[in-house]
Each structure stands twice: as C-alpha cells, then as structure tokens.
Amino acid sequence: SLTKTLQDYFGYPAFRPGQFPVIEVVLQGRDAAVFWATGSGKSLNYQIPALHTDTVAIVVSPLISLMQDQTHKLNFLSASSASGTQKPVATFLGSSQTDPDEEAKALRGEYNLIYVTPEKLVTSEFLQALEKLHKDYKPIRLIAIDESHCVSEWGHDFRPSFRSVGPSLRTHDVLRQIPLLALTATAVPRVQEDILTSLQMENPLVVRQSFDRTNLEIIVKPKSTGGTGSIPSAFQSLLADTIVYAPTRSQVDNIASYLQTHAPSNVRIEAYHAGMNAEDRTTAHRNFLTGVTTVIVATVAFGMGIGKPDTRRVIHFGPPKTLEEYYQQIGRAGRDGLPATCILYVASSDLDRYQSDFYLGGLHGKAKEATLESMEAMKRFSLDAETCRRKQLLLYFNEEPAFGDRCGTCDVCKSVEKYGDDAQRDFGGEARIVLHAVDALNQQSMSQI
Structure with missing residues (x-):
C-alpha cells in the first residue's frame, strides 16, 4: 500500500x-x-x-x-x-x-x-x-x-x-x-x-549512503579578474537548463544582464537573490521549475534542496565559501540520474576574500573552526590540478571512493587519461601559442627564445 x-x-x-x-x-x-x-x-x-x-x-x-x-x-x-x-x-x-x-x-x-x-x-x-x-x-x-x-x-x-x-x-x-x-x-x-x-x-x-554523484562531470577552470567582460565564452551557449551561481547580488545582476544581451534569443535568463522582492523571487523560481526560464543566475539563496531534475549544468562564477556549499550546489544538477556538467571558474583572489571579517565576523568557537577548515578544503579543491575531483569530495566526507584514484569523468582524470603524467605530456601546442604571442608583441625574436 x-x-x-x-x-x-x-x-x-x-x-x-x-x-x-x-x-x-x-x-x-x-x-x-x-x-x-x-x-x-x-x-x-x-x-x-x-x-x-x-x-x-x-x-x-x-x-x-x-x-x-x-x-x-x-x-x-x-x-x-x-x-x-x-x-x-x-x-x-x-x-x-x-x-x-x-x-x-x-x-x-x-x-x-x-x-x-x-x-x-x-x-x-x-x-x-x-x-x-x-x-x-x-x-x-x-x-x-x-x-x-x-x-x-x-x-x-x-x-x-x-x-x-x-x-x-x-x-x-x-x-x-x-x-x-x-x-x-x-x-x-x-x-x-x-x-x-x-x-x-x-x-x-x-x-x-554513498555521497558519490557518479553522473556529474566536475570541471575547474581559471577565471580572469574584472567585470562582465571576463565572463567565459562558455556562458554564451546556454541551451540546456542551467543554474549559474555567483557570490554576490551585484555579480548576479551583472552576469544576468550580460547573458541576457549575449545569449541566443530563445534562451530566457533571470536573476534570483535575496535583494529582490518576494514576488519577483517567486516568479523567477516558478519560471525555472516550469521550463519558462532556461538559465537562472543566483546566489546561495537558490541553493539547498532546489530539485529541478533535468538541470543539465551548474556553473560557478567564483567558488562558494566552503566545500560543503559547493557539494550542495552542484547537487542541483542531474537529479534525474542522467549526465550533467558542473563547471567552477575560479581565481585565487576569489578564495582570499573569504578570510575577511565580513564572512567570519559573526562566527565563534566550533562554528568558526569548522568554517575555516571547510574554506581551506574548498581552496585545495579549487587549486589541486592532480587529484581526482570526485575523490577529493568523497575523502572530505570521510568516504573512500569505490573507483580508486581516478573517476575517469572529471577534468583532472580526463587530462591524465589523455596526456598521462605531466612529465610525459606534450606541450607543443601550448608552446606554439606562447611563441606566437611573444612574436606578435615583438618583445624578443623567436631565435632568442
């Protein structure tokens, strides 16, 4: 029954x-x-x-x-x-x-x-x-x-x-x-x-149960500093249901405005953050759940528990404060069990700002200690380009990954699979790009290089 x-x-x-x-x-x-x-x-x-x-x-x-x-x-x-x-x-x-x-x-x-x-x-x-x-x-x-x-x-x-x-x-x-x-x-x-x-x-x-989300492809990419002009070009091809997370309300508004200008005309984009009035938040939320809106740009206020099963991508324009928050937010993707992609764009300056009193001032004792530990874990996760992303997440939750050292789906594991160890990797393509750039700037001749 x-x-x-x-x-x-x-x-x-x-x-x-x-x-x-x-x-x-x-x-x-x-x-x-x-x-x-x-x-x-x-x-x-x-x-x-x-x-x-x-x-x-x-x-x-x-x-x-x-x-x-x-x-x-x-x-x-x-x-x-x-x-x-x-x-x-x-x-x-x-x-x-x-x-x-x-x-x-x-x-x-x-x-x-x-x-x-x-x-x-x-x-x-x-x-x-x-x-x-x-x-x-x-x-x-x-x-x-x-x-x-x-x-x-x-x-x-x-x-x-x-x-x-x-x-x-x-x-x-x-x-x-x-x-x-x-x-x-x-x-x-x-x-x-x-x-x-x-x-x-x-x-x-x-x-x-296991905390492993086997259907998520986790990718970390460098983010340049600056305004909306630094928004990665990948944001412009938002054809699948997508949540874009940004750390602040102003960044949410700027990114949403930028995407509304540059995205294809058939892609509806809305913002969501606590600075909006309740009616506008409710409308944006409902539009995303019902498929009227393809992309929602949000702060953490749109984080926990949001369950649109066919969300295919979660993009972070800057890391969240802690590794738990990151895991919670990428958990919005692929809740139907089908493959989904999670992309984190990060700059080292993003991670440094969380050390300020603005983020830590109200915390004391165990709460502050736990937050600092998780912030450090988020920093390691963002900057470690050698350890499997899924393995890092599982070890943080005290779970040994069933797949061993390599999940085969994150950006780190795919890079290792394609190139092998860095010592054996062919950097010819990257070297040619650098040499062409140097030559174009006329800083020194190719022969001197």
Whole structure:
C-alpha cells in the first residue's frame, strides 16, 4: 500500500534503496536520521508517511526558496495524481507567504505537509498551535528537520535557531512523543553525531549512503579578474537548463544582464537573490521549475534542496565559501540520474576574500573552526590540478571512493587519461601559442627564445 501511494502521487514504480525502511520506522513512531547524497530522494521519507496516512508532517526548512520549491511540486503532483485528492496538500508559513489565510488553514489540518522555518517553529505560540492541531484536528505523524547540518555548530551553515529545535520539541508535553526525522546531504561524521545529540534523538535509525554523484562531470577552470567582460565564452551557449551561481547580488545582476544581451534569443535568463522582492523571487523560481526560464543566475539563496531534475549544468562564477556549499550546489544538477556538467571558474583572489571579517565576523568557537577548515578544503579543491575531483569530495566526507584514484569523468582524470603524467605530456601546442604571442608583441625574436 505504501508503494501504491508512491505511484499515485509521484508516479514512481518502486522506492529507491533505503527509502522503504526509513518510512516504515517513522510510521512506527521511531526517530530516524538520513545522511544521503544530493538527489537521492530524501524528501520522500517524510512526504510519503503524511500522504499515506492522511496525517501531517511538519518540515523545518532553512530557506524560503526550498519551502516554495517543495510546496509547488507537491501541489502540482497532487492536482494531477491518481490519488483522487486533486487538492493542495502542502503549504509554507512565514514572511514570504502572501495568503493571510494559509496559516489558519494549515493549523486546522487542511494540509498534509507544513513547511516552516526554525525561527517560527520554536516560538511558544506556534508550539501551542501545533499541539492544538495534533489533538483537535489532524495528528502530526512526524517532524522532519531538513538540511539538518544547520543544527550543528560544526556544520557549514550553522543556525542558532536550529540548535533550539531539539530542546523545544523534546521538553514539550505533547510534541515530544512525535518522531523526529533528520535529513542532510552535507554532514561530515562529527556533524552527523552532533545532529543526533542536538536533536535529542532517541534510539534513531541512522541510514548512511554513498555521497558519490557518479553522473556529474566536475570541471575547474581559471577565471580572469574584472567585470562582465571576463565572463567565459562558455556562458554564451546556454541551451540546456542551467543554474549559474555567483557570490554576490551585484555579480548576479551583472552576469544576468550580460547573458541576457549575449545569449541566443530563445534562451530566457533571470536573476534570483535575496535583494529582490518576494514576488519577483517567486516568479523567477516558478519560471525555472516550469521550463519558462532556461538559465537562472543566483546566489546561495537558490541553493539547498532546489530539485529541478533535468538541470543539465551548474556553473560557478567564483567558488562558494566552503566545500560543503559547493557539494550542495552542484547537487542541483542531474537529479534525474542522467549526465550533467558542473563547471567552477575560479581565481585565487576569489578564495582570499573569504578570510575577511565580513564572512567570519559573526562566527565563534566550533562554528568558526569548522568554517575555516571547510574554506581551506574548498581552496585545495579549487587549486589541486592532480587529484581526482570526485575523490577529493568523497575523502572530505570521510568516504573512500569505490573507483580508486581516478573517476575517469572529471577534468583532472580526463587530462591524465589523455596526456598521462605531466612529465610525459606534450606541450607543443601550448608552446606554439606562447611563441606566437611573444612574436606578435615583438618583445624578443623567436631565435632568442
């Protein structure tokens, strides 16, 4: 019957490995923690129990864009599903919710999935409202903490409000009985342990899978400094669904403007960042998900959990701050399991700026230590032209790659396969380019070279 719910709402013929045991445990009222790769189907672990039993799942989420994404997809699927429901099953609550009646409807049990921020969840008023929902309207089957690495002080996206989720729920007379489900794709082992402790999980089922994304081709290229004129020419052939990440809002606007001018006329390009008003962000988000927009240029605000399965490319115009953020963002590509490409354009100056107080000033203790470690890992990843890219990512998450030293798909491994060791590589082509350039500049004669 669980499989029928899966088929009716989502159209999948069967569960992916690991999903069924987690769902069964949650339905039995037991805590669980899911540490799986991006694109592995983590969200079904809390969606199916609520839909199958017509109960409520409270989903604690760190980003508005993530809540909007999940809500939009679930309601679209419900409207066209074979379940017979054909009514909205999900909503999100918070400052970006434009319908003033949504919260009242949600707390009367009219939705199966309610997405909230941790800041809202831990208020005494909302906890009291959840108790009333649970007792008087519709039972709460589980409380899911999505992107749960935000709970840990060792995590790259630590949020103090997330740290309060476990104590707030576990000390509540009624809500303490509801099982917790923690999910994340970016938690190193010490963060995983801290999540379990901080959420005060009781005898949880802990399920770990490989973090390897075998369908992603990972490429790192040098980026020149300067303005929009330095945007690589590869950006101009954006024919497949693409996310372009840039570190700052101004860079997002500049790149989007540049691409709108230079891209083919049939390619629609939009920007997305926190400086835009809520309506414009929602429109840009919806247009990308529905295929109206081919390319979205965004800050990290469009990062976690965005699930457009057929995104074929993720391009970084400058590296993110930490290696976890990078892994999270390239995880937007190829979620349908088909090949996808991830290109990182990087300059050494990009990495240096993250050492400033602007990025580190609000961090202290474990959070600062963990961030500095991950920043250093991001720097090594960006500048190491000898070690397999996928191997570097997996080793960071304390996983030995099953493929050994060479994945065969990243830029480093393809270069080794083509040229062999650098000592044996033929640099004739590169040398001719240099010599022609020197000759053209008339700096010295070819014979002197």
